[in-house]
Amino acid sequence: MNGRSVNRVTVSNYLNDDFSARIADDVRRGLSRTPKAIPSKYFYDSRGSRLFDRICELPEYYPTRTEIGILRDRARSIMSFFEKRPGLLVEIGSGSDVKIRQLLERIDPAWLRHIRYVPMDISADCVIGGARRLLADFQGLSVEGIIADFTCHLEQIPPGRKMIVFLGGTFGNFTPAEGNDLLMRLAATMGAEDRLLIGLDMVKDRPIIEAAYNDRAGVTAAFNLNILNHINQRLDANFDMNLFEHHAFFNPNEERIEMHLRARDTFTVQIAGLAMASFFRRNETIRTEISQKFSRQSAHARFRKAGLEAVAWHTDAQDWFSLVELAKKRFAHVGSAAHAAWTQKTSVYPEKREAPA
Ligand SMILES: C[S@@+](CC[C@H](N)C(=O)[O-])C[C@H]1O[C@@H](n2cnc3c(N)ncnc32)[C@H](O)[C@@H]1O
Numbered sequence: 001m002n003g004r005s006v007n008r009v010t011v012s013n014y015l016n017d018d019f020s021a022r023i024a025d026d027v028r029r030g031l032s033r034t035p036k037a038i039p040s041k042y043f044y045d046s047r048g049s050r051l052f053d054r055i056c057e058l059p060e061y062y063p064t065r066t067e068i069g070i071l072r073d074r075a076r077s078i079m080s081f082f083e084k085r086p087g088l089l090v091e092i093g094s095g096s097d098v099k100i101r102q103l104l105e106r107i108d109p110a111w112l113r114h115i116r117y118v119p120m121d122i123s124a125d126c127v128i129g130g131a132r133r134l135l136a137d138f139q140g141l142s143v144e145g146i147i148a149d150f151t152c153h154l155e156q157i158p159p160g161r162k163m164i165v166f167l168g169g170t171f172g173n174f175t176p177a178e179g180n181d182l183l184m185r186l187a188a189t190m191g192a193e194d195r196l197l198i199g200l201d202m203v204k205d206r207p208i209i210e211a212a213y214n215d216r217a218g219v220t221a222a223f224n225l226n227i228l229n230h231i232n233q234r235l236d237a238n239f240d241m242n243l244f245e246h247h248a249f250f251n252p253n254e255e256r257i258e259m260h261l262r263a264r265d266t267f268t269v270q271i272a273g274l275a276m277a278s279f280f281r282r283n284e285t286i287r288t289e290i291s292q293k294f295s296r297q298s299a300h301a302r303f304r305k306a307g308l309e310a311v312a313w314h315t316d317a318q319d320w321f322s323l324v325e326l327a328k329k330r331f332a333h334v335g336s337a338a339h340a341a342w343t344q345k346t347s348v349y350p351e352k353r354e355a356p357a
Helices: 017-032 046-056 062-082 098-104 109-114 124-137 176-188 206-212 219-235 296-305 337-346
Strands: 002-006 009-013 087-092 115-121 142-147 162-166 195-201 244-251 256-263 267-271 276-280 285-292 308-315 321-328
Touching: 009 124, 017 219, 017 276, 046 124, 046 219, 062 087, 062 098, 062 109, 062 162, 062 195, 062 206, 062 308, 062 321, 087 098, 098 115, 098 124, 109 115, 115 124, 124 142, 176 296, 206 244, 206 256, 219 244, 219 256, 219 285, 296 308, 296 321
Parallel strands: 009 142, 087 115, 087 162, 115 142, 162 195
Antiparallel strands: 002 009, 195 321, 244 256, 256 285, 267 276, 308 321
């Protein structure tokens, strides 16, 4: 691990040799299975992170602006966690600092000295760049940046009272089994008072969802293809991006977007770093991302499985996106009479967006 300290900031990097071995394993396994698949976390080299930021500004990409609207409206209520007592504001998959700003800009500046912001991202550029910008703009805030993979480095979250935020629908990039495992591991890091604020993109009309992943400017296509560029660099492979095309569609049975790269021809790719070759038939695809869309019912079922429950549900006027505040369940035996009585008394699930604080 490399650590460095500058004023109110520390940045630690946990993406060491083990991580290089993990990329190699993931790509070898992903290209050996049928159908082929590569985990979406490998989109995010420097160029991938920049392309994602451009996606967030596209007219078709409704999730970012919808979620930002909710964060703006509900910031004071969400951040009241830090009103009287200090704590950690941990953001996993933090990306750019645009969303966390919505929370920090709308609170009493006096609360800032109660907050230690802990961004954790696989992209070093995001963690370091975000930390610099936030420190310049928010006096009193301190930052503990962690360059790491949240699927295997959650134990690097510092101890203490905390609110974990997991924004942007990244939770939807996991299959139900992977997502449940991640939620359970997040729950295991939480104490009784801690909160997890999770973003969920909700099921809506298919054309609206599909347009968000098939923008007219072709930025999502460039983002998708860039995963091959990243693998070429990391594993000395010779993927030719011109031989693949972007293919994204809504799968109604699974209620999710699937993003693929489809071979335009029949060819073989050499991956020198893995000492392997991968054969592609014309029209064969590599699945590069899924993006699960949720209903309240499906989301509650996921939370229950992980021993978590919603204590507040924030949404927009159209119910397109949700930000859910989760706490650990008070009672171990879910479904018991005591648990039912307690949740009836305390659960808050407004049907529509509450008035701005
Ligand atoms: C879809 S983007 C969302 C970014 C930001 N949270 C937002 O809402 O706009 C996913 C972010 O999570 C990061 N990421 C993806 N998988 C990760 C992993 N396994 N560990 C750490 N960061 C990851 C990416 O680098 C990227 O910044």
